[in-house]
Amino acid sequence: MEIVTKQLQERPKIGDVISLPNGEEVRVRSVGLPWLLPPRVVCNDPKCPWHGHTSIRGEVLRGVVDSVYGNHAVVVHEWLHYVPKYKRYERRRKKIHAYLPRCVSVKVGEEVTIGETRPLSKATAFVVLGTSKDTTSIKPKMESI
Numbered sequence: 372m373e374i375v376t377k378q379l380q381e382r383p384k385i386g387d388v389i390s391l392p393n394g395e396e397v398r399v400r401s402v403g404l405p406w407l408l409p410p411r412v413v414c415n416d417p418k419c420p421w422h423g424h425t426s427i428r429g430e431v432l433r434g435v436v437d438s439v440y441g442n443h444a445v446v447v448h449e450w451l452h453y454v455p456k457y458k459r460y461e462r463r464r465k466k467i468h469a470y471l472p473r474c475v476s477v478k479v480g481e482e483v484t485i486g487e488t489r490p491l492s493k494a495t496a497f498v499v500l501g502t503s504k505d506t507t508s509i510k511p512k513m514e515s516i
């Protein structure tokens with residue numbers, strides 16, 4: 372199947388149905404993360420979490436893009452791990468291979484959000500959801516009390 376994309380003037384809302392140049396109609400789905408906005412490009416990639424049928428479950432991580440090749444991105448995730456013996460934190464890092472859907476474009480060095488999915492290929496069980504430009508500042512309701 373050929374993957375078709377369409378660039379939109381404005382960012383679509385979740386639930387919008389957009390028709391692609393090949394006549395196919397694609398609904399923008401919710402990935403379940405209210406602070407992430409859907410991309411401005413629509414695709415018909417079945418492995419896309421926004422326009423296909425890949426669901427995000429498990430971990431949602433942030434990281435920096437290390438390299439991009441084809442429809443894959445290597446994302447470096449860093450976190451702090453507490454070592455009780457020394458009462459200090461150590462820095463840990465991990466390179467994660469993530470699927471890059473056609474509607475999301477990233478550059479090396481950009482901060483991205485990735486979400487865990489079912490295994491999409493032998494070494495890929497994460498998908499790139501968007502960059503730091505695609506986030507909103509939604510605050511939890513608890514904070515206003």
Ligand SMILES: [Zn+2]
Nearest residue numbers: 414419422474
């Ligand atoms: Zn897509």
